[in-house]
Amino acid sequence: MSRKVPEERYRKTFSYQFKAWLEGTKDPFLGRVEMRRQEAPPESKEEKERRERDEEALKARVYDLEHNFEMRIFNRLYRVFSILFCIFLVVMLLAAVSDLPAFGRGENPVNNEVAQRYIEEGLEETGAVNIVTGMILDYRAFDTLGESHVLFIATCTVLILLRRDGEEEQREGRDNDRLYEPKDDVILQTAARVLVPPILLFGIYIILAGHLGPGGGFSGGAVIGAGLILYLNAFGFAKTERFFTARTYRRTSFCALACYSLAKSYSFYTGANHIESVIPLGTPGAILSSGLILVLNICVGVVVAGTMYTFYVMFRKGGY
Amino acid sequence: MTIFTCILLGFLVVCAIAASLSKKLLNTILIFMSYSLVMSIIWVLLKSPDLAITEAAVGAGVTTVLFLVTLKKIDAIIKKESAQEETDEQEGA
Amino acid sequence: MHWEYLLNNYEEAVAMILFGIGFSNLLLQKNLIKKIIGLNIMDTAVYLFLALKGYISGRKAPVVVDGVTRAEAYINPIPSGLVLTGIVVSVSVTALMLSLTIRLYRRYHTLDLDEITTRLKREGK
Numbered sequence: 001m002s003r004k005v006p007e008e009r010y011r012k013t014f015s016y017q018f019k020a021w022l023e024g025t026k027d028p029f030l031g032r033v034e035m036r037r038q039e040a041p042p043e044s045k046e047e048k049e050r051r052e053r054d055e056e057a058l059k060a061r062v063y064d065l066e067h068n069f070e071m072r073i074f075n076r077l078y079r080v081f082s083i084l085f086c087i088f089l090v091v092m093l094l095a096a097v098s099d100l101p102a103f104g105r106g107e108n109p110v111n112n113e114v115a116q117r118y119i120e121e122g123l124e125e126t127g128a129v130n131i132v133t134g135m136i137l138d139y140r141a142f143d144t145l146g147e148s149h150v151l152f153i154a155t156c157t158v159l160i161l162l163r164r165d166g167e168e169e170q171r172e173g174r175d176n177d178r179l180y181e182p183k184d185d186v187i188l189q190t191a192a193r194v195l196v197p198p199i200l201l202f203g204i205y206i207i208l209a210g211h212l213g214p215g216g217g218f219s220g221g222a223v224i225g226a227g228l229i230l231y232l233n234a235f236g237f238a239k240t241e242r243f244f245t246a247r248t249y250r251r252t253s254f255c256a257l258a259c260y261s262l263a264k265s266y267s268f269y270t271g272a273n274h275i276e277s278v279i280p281l282g283t284p285g286a287i288l289s290s291g292l293i294l295v296l297n298i299c300v301g302v303v304v305a306g307t308m309y310t311f312y313v314m315f316r317k318g319g320y
Numbered sequence: 321m322t323i324f325t326c327i328l329l330g331f332l333v334v335c336a337i338a339a340s341l342s343k344k345l346l347n348t349i350l351i352f353m354s355y356s357l358v359m360s361i362i363w364v365l366l367k368s369p370d371l372a373i374t375e376a377a378v379g380a381g382v383t384t385v386l387f388l389v390t391l392k393k394i395d396a397i398i399k400k401e402s403a404q405e406e407t408d409e410q411e412g413a
Numbered sequence: 414m415h416w417e418y419l420l421n422n423y424e425e426a427v428a429m430i431l432f433g434i435g436f437s438n439l440l441l442q443k444n445l446i447k448k449i450i451g452l453n454i455m456d457t458a459v460y461l462f463l464a465l466k467g468y469i470s471g472r473k474a475p476v477v478v479d480g481v482t483r484a485e486a487y488i489n490p491i492p493s494g495l496v497l498t499g500i501v502v503s504v505s506v507t508a509l510m511l512s513l514t515i516r517l518y519r520r521y522h523t524l525d526l527d528e529i530t531t532r533l534k535r536e537g538k
Contacts, residue, residue, distance in 0.1 A: 063531050082440040090433035097426050098419045104470035106485070111469065115491055116484040119475070123482050131475040131487065132370050136494045147498045154505035161512045206373065213476060214369030218501050222377035229385060284477075304501065308382050311508045315389040315515070329427045336434045336454050345446055352450055359457055366464055367474040368493045371500070378504050383453070390446070390511045394518050 127281035127290030128211035137216075137293045137300075141264055144217075148257060148300055151307045155253075158311060164318035185234075192234030199227035207301040211290045217297045221304025228309045237317065246320035249306050256299040263292050263299075325365055331358055349387045356380040424465055431458035445517070445524045449510050456503045460496045467492035 010016055020026035043051075062068065101108050118135050128134030136144050207220030232240045270277040282289030313320060335355040342348050356379030363372040419426050435458060438451025467489035475490040514524070521529050 059535050063535050079441060082437065086433055086437040086440065089436065090429060093429040093432065094419065094426055095414050097422055097429055098415055100418075100422055100425065102418070103422045103424065103465065104468055106469050106472075108469075110466050110492075111489050115489045118490060119484045119487050120482050123477055129477050130370075131477065131490045132368075132493050132497070135490055136497065140494065143498060147502060150502055151505055154509055157509055158512045161516055214474075215373060216370060216497075218497060219370065219373040219377055222374065222382060222501075226377060226381045226385075229382075307505070311382070311386060312389065315386060315393065315508075315512070325424070329424060333427060333430060333434070336431055339450060339454070340434065340438045340442065340447065345444070348447060348450060352453070355454070356457070359461070362461065363464065366468050367472075367488055368464055368467075368496075369474055369476075371460075371464060371493060371496055374497060374500050378500055379457070383504050383507055386508055386511055387446070390515060393515050394524070 123284055126293065127284050128293055129284050130211055130213060130216070133211050133216045133293065133297070134290070137211075137296045138291070141267070141296065144296070144300060145260055145264055148260060148303050151303055152253060152257065155307050155310050158314050162314045162318055188234045192230055196227055196231050196234075199230065200224060203227060203301075203305070207297055208287065208294070210297040211293045212285065212287070217300030218304055220297075221301040222308060224301065224305040225308025225312075228305070229312045232309075232312070241320070244309070249310060249320075252302055253306050256302040260296060260299040263295055267292070321365070325362070328358055328362055328365070332362075345391060349384060349391070352387070353380050353384040356383070425462055428458050428462040428465065431455075431461070443525050443527060445514050445526055448526070449507065449514070452510070453503070453507060456499075456506075460499055460503075463492050463499075464496050 005013075017026065118139065119131060122131050122134050122139075123129070126134035126138040128138070203220045203224035205220075206215040206223060207217060210216035210220065228240075228244065267277065269275075277291070279291045281291055284290070288294070332355060335351055335358065339348050339351040339355065342351065356375065359379065360372050360376040363369075363375055432455055435451045435454035435456075438454065439448050442448050442451065469488045472486060472488050475487045475493070477487075517529060518524060521532060523529065
């Protein structure tokens, strides 16, 4: 309601009518159709109670699953038709498979000139020894950017669904966390002390050597996430929050995604304007080679590790 | 290699059927974890090492841990309420 | 529709059978967690089928060794790259569905889908 314009004049303006239409508060028929607004028919109190009791009895009768005859027939028919449909689907798919070209031959139509280009000129154009990493982080890096965003959105959604706010729920979360587990289990903590440093080191190695051998951002990030989950399980939340809090996750995720986007924008810019990019490709086989692939691997690895860890923490405690 | 691949694929089908027919939820999740691990070995036989590492870390690692934590959340809520113990036995684990 | 070729492409046939098993799990099971496991089995069956498309017998994994970059020395790398993205997206979808299951359980205290829909209809939503 505006303060400067009186109310009757405000109700005639376009903006008020648009807002009322948008929110659904405006009756679409009033003023346009020759009709009086419908009101509920007058009924006494006993009639109203009787009507509500009847409706309740009807609902209880209809939705009573065990004794309702039609629901039982429907359940049986549903199961029979599901099985028939599944069998039909599998037979159709097998018929399609039997028409495919023979498995594992080199002359199949799926091995076309795109794969030939990626293999033959992949090493000199991207500088990566691992052809698959060079493909997903150089030729097709836009897909990987979309996939990192999918991970980020999944984390945001799990945060929305499972976050506990409010004092009492937070207390519940903290109590339930260690309630049914033995506190300070000796076996678990000793094993974690021995295992967690090699796991994290191995994960970092997989990320950094992504363009030199099998591995890459996804695998390394998953391994680092698993290592962090093991540390959390063995030592509890108090010790883990010394180095990994919600703020850490937010900042690292945002920086990693922004860095990836900037690097990709640079590649788009130089590619679209036919400029040579200034980043050197280096010798294949060294760590600091293949242009921007190392940076992109690290960004993807950080996002994946944070995502896996956040999923676990959200499920367990409902907050950081 | 062909015989080995056939054995592994047969194991996959048996695992999938067993996971759908088992009565307790904890057994289902453990069978699913072994299914994921055998998938990872098949990726190695198909000469894709990237897929093998990723599936081993993600499928037999993080997904199974998430399933187990979900089970714990469901049981924990029952024990806290202490209302429906027969449902507790029915859910398994 | 030559059924005798199925014996040659038996791995793809197994992938389709796994897809059928996963799909029937999705339709027929009453427990929500088993439906989610069925969906995961469908996912992995599709990834198996995709990765089988890139295999060529007699050639090596797509990592360049000894500077050999002829196209006839390595398998097709493209389906492998597609499946790599798919595996990580699959774990995100599973985490999302499990968190929805936890919220449903907190509200209705049951994991049976029939009962949840019945209660929803009875409440009048």
